[in-house]
Amino acid sequence: MSDSRRRGGVLHFTKMHGLGNDFMVIDAISQPFQLPPERIRELSDRHFGIGFDQVLVVEPPGRPDVDFDYRIFNADGSEVEQCGNGARCFARFVREQRLTNKDRIRVQTRAGVIALDVQRDGWVTVNMGVPSFEPGTIPFKAAEPAVTHTLEVDGHAVTVSVVSMGNPHAVLLVDSLETAPVETLGPALEGHPAFPERANIGFLEVQDRRHARLRVHERGAGETLACGSGACAALVAGIRQGRLDAEARLELRGGPLSLSWQGEGAPVMMTGPTARVFDGRLSVPGAKAGKPAKSARGGRRRRGSRGRQRHAGRRRGEQS
Numbered sequence: 470m471s472d473s474r475r476r477g478g479v480l481h482f483t484k485m486h487g488l489g490n491d492f493m494v495i496d497a498i499s500q501p502f503q504l505p506p507e508r509i510r511e512l513s514d515r516h517f518g519i520g521f522d523q524v525l526v527v528e529p530p531g532r533p534d535v536d537f538d539y540r541i542f543n544a545d546g547s548e549v550e551q552c553g554n555g556a557r558c559f560a561r562f563v564r565e566q567r568l569t570n571k572d573r574i575r576v577q578t579r580a581g582v583i584a585l586d587v588q589r590d591g592w593v594t595v596n597m598g599v600p601s602f603e604p605g606t607i608p609f610k611a612a613e614p615a616v617t618h619t620l621e622v623d624g625h626a627v628t629v630s631v632v633s634m635g636n637p638h639a640v641l642l643v644d645s646l647e648t649a650p651v652e653t654l655g656p657a658l659e660g661h662p663a664f665p666e667r668a669n670i671g672f673l674e675v676q677d678r679r680h681a682r683l684r685v686h687e688r689g690a691g692e693t694l695a696c697g698s699g700a701c702a703a704l705v706a707g708i709r710q711g712r713l714d715a716e717a718r719l720e721l722r723g724g725p726l727s728l729s730w731q732g733e734g735a736p737v738m739m740t741g742p743t744a745r746v747f748d749g750r751l752s753v754p755g756a757k758a759g760k761p762a763k764s765a766r767g768g769r770r771r772r773g774s775r776g777r778q779r780h781a782g783r784r785r786g787e788q789s
């Protein structure tokens with residue numbers, strides 16, 4: 470390890486994206502990681518910072534049956550449970566950094582363990598876990614689970630399907646993505662009192678039983694070009710409303726994802742591409758003074774122990 474890295478003054482990162490949902494990816498196994506929420510907010514800025522929707526952090530495993538711990542921070546600095554597009558980039562990153570050579574990688578998120586399968590063509594299939602419709606799990610304020618719920622927003626009734634993919638989602642069926650009020654209804658529903666921990670809001674236009682289009686206003690990031698967990702939530706909502714088959718292709722603003730869900734109790738499978746954009750170095754003068762970011766749930770997370778050394782092999786600009 471170089472002197473500057475030992476001093477903790479430089480943070481190495483990699484910029485990646487999954488269908489334009491973009492990330493600052495940090496190897497926190499071979500270097501210390503401390504970015505306070507206000508610094509994440511600054512760095513996420515597309516004019517004054519690096520520009521990203523989420524920060525993804527690779528940590529040593531906290532338990533023996535997983536390969537890594539996977540932490541996620543939204544552009545607003547909040548720590549969250551799940552990021553599907555990020556999970557695919559995570560798999561590519563740990564392999565290219567030679568942190569593992571496995572084709573199947575098990576990672577611990579705040580929402581549980583997910584499995585990442587690297588395909589021969591470089592695409593990654595993620596087992597995103599079993600969706601939950603229990604209001605308390607999402608969390609969502611309702612007496613009992615239902616396929617749809619009605620919320621009031623500015624005096625208007627809005628019908629949503631709510632689902633937890635580890636993180637909270639609401640999905641609205643719309644006639645057209647072009648006229649869907651994503652910019653106004655997205656933020657209004659994200660902060661609706663029925664979602665005590667806010668929510669990601671998907672607008673789903675079903676084309677036929679195996680094809681749909683989706684825009685997502687993400688909690689803590691605004692509208693993004695794609696949201697993997699949002700696509701999973703939209704598939705599940707479309708199936709439960711009788712509009713989609715068990716396997717479907719969802720077209721997001723940044724490109725398509727292939728998804729499948731075999732029904733109640735089964736996990737959602739998501740397959741899509743990843744892209745590595747560039748490697749960078751960041752000066753972090755206050756690194757040692759930083760505190761762990763406040764989570765979207767309001768708690769603070771324990772730092773994992775630092776164990777393994779990385780054998781760095783940096784490559785640039787490769788996309789698959």
Ligand SMILES: N[C@@H](CCC[C@H](N)C(=O)O)C(=O)O
Nearest residue numbers: 552553554636688696697698
């Ligand atoms: N872009 C992600 C989701 C990231 C977290 C989300 N904004 C939240 O707050 O739950 C994805 O691809 O799933």
